[in-house]
Amino acid sequence: MATGPPRPPGGRAHTDDSRAQTTLDFAIGVSLFLSVMLFVFAFVPGILQPFELSGEQDTVLSERIASDLSQGTLGDPSEPYVLETHCTVAFFDEGSASPSRCDYEGSTIQERLTVEDHRNVNVSLRGTLSGADEDLLCWDATSQRIVERGSGDCNPDAGDDDRLMTGGETPPQSNDATVSSRRVVGIQQANITMRVVVW
Amino acid sequence: MTERGTSTALSYVLTLSIATLLVSGLLFAGSTFVEDSREQVIRQELQVIGEHLASNVEQVDRYADAPETVHEASLEQTFPSRVTGTTYDAILRENGGDPTLTLRATDPAVTVEIGLGSDVPITGETFADGGTIATSCEISGGTCDRIVIENA
Amino acid sequence: MSERRSGVDERGQGHTLEAVAAAFLLVASVSFALQMTAVTPLSASTSSQHLENQLRYTGAGVMASVEERGGLSRAIRYWDESEARFHDAPDGGYYTADPPDNAFGRALNRTLDERNIAYNVHLVYERSSGDRAQKRLLYRGEPSDHAVRASRTMTIMDRDPLIDADGTENGTQTVSNASTYFLPDADTGGPVHNVVRVEVVAWRI
Amino acid sequence: MADLRPRDERGQILLIAAFTLAVIFVALALVINSAIFTENLASQGEVAGSSEALTYQHQVRQGVTEAMAYANRYEYSNPESSVQASVVAMNEQGSHQQATAGQIVDVEFGGSESGWRIADNTSGGSTFENESTPVADQDWQLAEAVDRTRDVRINVTDPSALSGGPATAFTLEANESLSSVWEVRLWLDGSEVVVDVRTGNGRNGECRVPATSPVEVDVTRGLVDGQRCHALTRSGTGGNRMWWETGVSAPYDVWVKNGDQVRGNYSMVIQGTPNSDGLSGGPAAGDDPYRTDAIYSTTVRYLYRTSQVTYETEIEVTPGEAP
Numbered sequence: 028m029a030t031g032p033p034r035p036p037g038g039r040a041h042t043d044d045s046r047a048q049t050t051l052d053f054a055i056g057v058s059l060f061l062s063v064m065l066f067v068f069a070f071v072p073g074i075l076q077p078f079e080l081s082g083e084q085d086t087v088l089s090e091r092i093a094s095d096l097s098q099g100t101l102g103d104p105s106e107p108y109v110l111e112t113h114c115t116v117a118f119f120d121e122g123s124a125s126p127s128r129c130d131y132e133g134s135t136i137q138e139r140l141t142v143e144d145h146r147n148v149n150v151s152l153r154g155t156l157s158g159a160d161e162d163l164l165c166w167d168a169t170s171q172r173i174v175e176r177g178s179g180d181c182n183p184d185a186g187d188d189d190r191l192m193t194g195g196e197t198p199p200q201s202n203d204a205t206v207s208s209r210r211v212v213g214i215q216q217a218n219i220t221m222r223v224v225v226w
Numbered sequence: 227m228t229e230r231g232t233s234t235a236l237s238y239v240l241t242l243s244i245a246t247l248l249v250s251g252l253l254f255a256g257s258t259f260v261e262d263s264r265e266q267v268i269r270q271e272l273q274v275i276g277e278h279l280a281s282n283v284e285q286v287d288r289y290a291d292a293p294e295t296v297h298e299a300s301l302e303q304t305f306p307s308r309v310t311g312t313t314y315d316a317i318l319r320e321n322g323g324d325p326t327l328t329l330r331a332t333d334p335a336v337t338v339e340i341g342l343g344s345d346v347p348i349t350g351e352t353f354a355d356g357g358t359i360a361t362s363c364e365i366s367g368g369t370c371d372r373i374v375i376e377n378a
Numbered sequence: 379m380s381e382r383r384s385g386v387d388e389r390g391q392g393h394t395l396e397a398v399a400a401a402f403l404l405v406a407s408v409s410f411a412l413q414m415t416a417v418t419p420l421s422a423s424t425s426s427q428h429l430e431n432q433l434r435y436t437g438a439g440v441m442a443s444v445e446e447r448g449g450l451s452r453a454i455r456y457w458d459e460s461e462a463r464f465h466d467a468p469d470g471g472y473y474t475a476d477p478p479d480n481a482f483g484r485a486l487n488r489t490l491d492e493r494n495i496a497y498n499v500h501l502v503y504e505r506s507s508g509d510r511a512q513k514r515l516l517y518r519g520e521p522s523d524h525a526v527r528a529s530r531t532m533t534i535m536d537r538d539p540l541i542d543a544d545g546t547e548n549g550t551q552t553v554s555n556a557s558t559y560f561l562p563d564a565d566t567g568g569p570v571h572n573v574v575r576v577e578v579v580a581w582r583i
Numbered sequence: 584m585a586d587l588r589p590r591d592e593r594g595q596i597l598l599i600a601a602f603t604l605a606v607i608f609v610a611l612a613l614v615i616n617s618a619i620f621t622e623n624l625a626s627q628g629e630v631a632g633s634s635e636a637l638t639y640q641h642q643v644r645q646g647v648t649e650a651m652a653y654a655n656r657y658e659y660s661n662p663e664s665s666v667q668a669s670v671v672a673m674n675e676q677g678s679h680q681q682a683t684a685g686q687i688v689d690v691e692f693g694g695s696e697s698g699w700r701i702a703d704n705t706s707g708g709s710t711f712e713n714e715s716t717p718v719a720d721q722d723w724q725l726a727e728a729v730d731r732t733r734d735v736r737i738n739v740t741d742p743s744a745l746s747g748g749p750a751t752a753f754t755l756e757a758n759e760s761l762s763s764v765w766e767v768r769l770w771l772d773g774s775e776v777v778v779d780v781r782t783g784n785g786r787n788g789e790c791r792v793p794a795t796s797p798v799e800v801d802v803t804r805g806l807v808d809g810q811r812c813h814a815l816t817r818s819g820t821g822g823n824r825m826w827w828e829t830g831v832s833a834p835y836d837v838w839v840k841n842g843d844q845v846r847g848n849y850s851m852v853i854q855g856t857p858n859s860d861g862l863s864g865g866p867a868a869g870d871d872p873y874r875t876d877a878i879y880s881t882t883v884r885y886l887y888r889t890s891q892v893t894y895e896t897e898i899e900v901t902p903g904e905a906p
Binding site: 245248249252253256257259260263264267268270271274275278281282285288289292293294295296297298299300301302303305306309310311368 | 596599600603604606607610611613614617618620621624625627629630633634636637640885891892893894895896897898899
Binding site for chain 1: 281291292345
């Protein structure tokens with residue numbers, strides 16, 4: 028039988044027990060590998076989680092809608108950020124046809140903003156016209172003026188043509204996956220805030 | 227020596243097949259996972275680029291509406307020329323009165339459509355590859371006949 | 379036989395070595411992947427840039443809506459001739475804590491102060507010699523590096539009257555004949571007094 | 584003995600598995616990089632300086648409006664050269680200012696259309712009769728064959744002088760023929776001044792303000808005391824047009840009725856023929872209305888350029904003309 032490589036120091040005999048070390052080596056090796064594998068498989072989804080992209084374009088969409096409404100559609104592009112009263116009021120009148128002289132078409136907010144119908148959008152005008160805190164605005168048909176919702180002149184469900192200045196679905200309070208864009212605009216010589224929420 | 231009672235050839239084949247099975251399974255699972263997330267990122271990136279391009283088109287439309295006479299109106303923006311490794315192109319189409327902007331990626335064929343207002347003057351079809359895209363007005367007689375996109 | 383046997387010993391340690399090498403390769407690839415991606419603490423939250431864009435539009439919108447009622451030009455001429463500073467401004471000559479009591483000041487207060495956004499308002503104009511000068515209308519401190527600026531250019535004519543504290547036009551004093559008015563006549567021969575650029579620099583606190 | 588060898592084979596398996604995983608992670612890293620870039624791209628706003636093109640264009644309109652008002656009021660002997668000088672000065676200073684923001688801006692005077700300015704700005708206000716001697720009439724024609732009217736402003740310095748009812752109230756008319764007349768009446772109803780509008784196509788409406796002097800009615804801008812008056816602009820849920828000249832097609836005559844039932848000042852700019860015997864040739868002593876040469880509209884060439892935006896237009900500035 029040819030002699031193998033020189034005996035390892037310590038003079039251990041070539042007996043079966045040498046396999047025991049091999050088993051030990053094997054055990055160490057595989058366990059180490061498996062532990063690293065498990066660690067990696069636990070760790071990698073963690074890296075990916077913040078980059079699970081969903082609805083990234085909502086940010087750009089809400090900015091686009093807000094800029095389009097505040098600088099052109101509800102007013103005149105030659106005077107950005109100033110809204111024309113009647114086209115603005117008619118914009119929030121969902122269900123009836125859009126006046127032909129205004130710069131939008133269709134009868135729902137989605138059609139008027141040319142977004143797909145399944146998209147959730149909400150457009151609202153808020154302001155502090157009287158009193159201290161900001162409130163949703165309302166069109167008071169009798170005085171033909173824009174007033175705060177809580178100002179007493181605003182009774183949208185009283186049959187006359189008063190109307191709350193909000194359109195589209197109501198944004199969910201709970202989940203945080205909504206993107207909102209704000210623009211300060213002028214209407215009827217007052218400055219108010221237009222808020223566009225997309226989710 | 228303990229005899230395992232299996233022939234060398236059999237155990238050899240058995241192990242090898244398990245091994246290849248294991249590796250190919252791993253490889254296959256991994257690559258589909260990467261492919262899926264790549265396609266998802268491509269779709270999102272095309273949508274973001276599409277929204278930016280749509281807001282550029284609307285801005286040029288406002289440029290054309292504001293003054294009494296417009297002589298030139300153009301706006302360019304530099305987008306990535308490749309989206310997660312694949313090239314893409316953008317098409318601005320009249321689409322019969324309901325103008326749309328379509329972005330198509332080539333490698334995994336991903337298509338994204340973005341609707342534009344019907345008052346935006348777009349006729350026919352104009353086309354631009356990924357990269358620096360210029361949105362401008364084709365003007366005659368002081369008014370903007372149609373808005374086009376092209377590579378700057 | 380022995381060949382295999384001796385192979386067995388080395389293979390044993392060799393085997394562990396490969397497992398270790400495999401593990402190392404795995405960890406190395408993960409760390410390399412991490413290095414390659416531009417993962418920053420803020421990269422997942424892109425809202426800060428989005429908020430800055432909103433702030434820029436807010437500044438522009440406030441000035442546009444105030445100017446529609448002529449409030450911006452009047453805010454520039456809201457000058458107290460005898461005190462040689464803006465009406466009721468503190469000694470520094472510019473407003474600090476509360477904004478001026480005119481349409482522009484109220485609009486700024488309502489849209490920016492109530493959202494605890496700090497802001498400075500500067501008036502940039504030219505002297506007759508042609509070099510640029512800057513006058514503080516309202517100063518709240520050094521802007522942070524996330525500050526945004528919105529600006530609007532107003533033309534003031536030679537005979538535009540100064541505005542009194544209650545907002546009405548002064549009968550006698552105009553921008554030209556008021557001796558202590560900060561804005562010089564940059565177009566001495568012609569009808570234009572000066573072209574002033576109103577800059578609102580806003581930042582979140 | 585035999586089963587040892589397979590374990591050796593498996594040794595390589597770990598390496599291969601690790602290697603494939605490594606390749607997968609690197610590919611994943613590429614995908615993550617594009618995902619991060621997508622988020623970054625998503626949060627970018629509009630192209631830098633693109634909305635300023637329209638904002639600055641509006642500021643050019645504001646500057647030219649100021650220049651025209653100044654020229655028509657103080658330099659009516661040669662208003663066009665005054666407007667031209669103003670535009671040159673504005674362009675010089677304005678372009679310096681905008682250059683600091685990286686925007687190339689150029690504004691050039693592009694010609695103007697002349698017209699007439701009719702005004703009665705006696706200090707302290709006066710009645711709106713004409714100046715024909717010996718007796719001033721209260722019903723008289725201000726101008727005839729008028730094609731365009733702008734910047735019609737009435738400043739009632741003493742609201743108590745207004746008549747108590749619509750019948751004998753002061754009226755300003757755009758009169759094309761007996762059947763199509765647009766008119767605005769000002770009268771006093773207790774403590775409120777009523778701005779009562781009747782359009783040429785039979786609509787009417789009114790808006791009311793407290794009778795604290797002065798009451799400023801900016802007819803062609805549709806403002807009363809600085810607030811929008813729906814009777815002068817659009818009213819009713821359908822937004823029916825009520826602006827000056829609605830239901831009346833040019834050319835028309837401008838009439839004053841019951842000029843004695845009001846005390847204050849007024850001014851307007853028209854393109855047509857002012858009534859030469861009712862209006863003196865220039866600012867006159869006493870309380871007589873007068874007419875002077877004026878610029879009706881100014882055309883300006885506007886250029887705005889940044890590294891990404893090129894915008895060149897021609898704008899026609901007619902301050903205070905009903906839309």
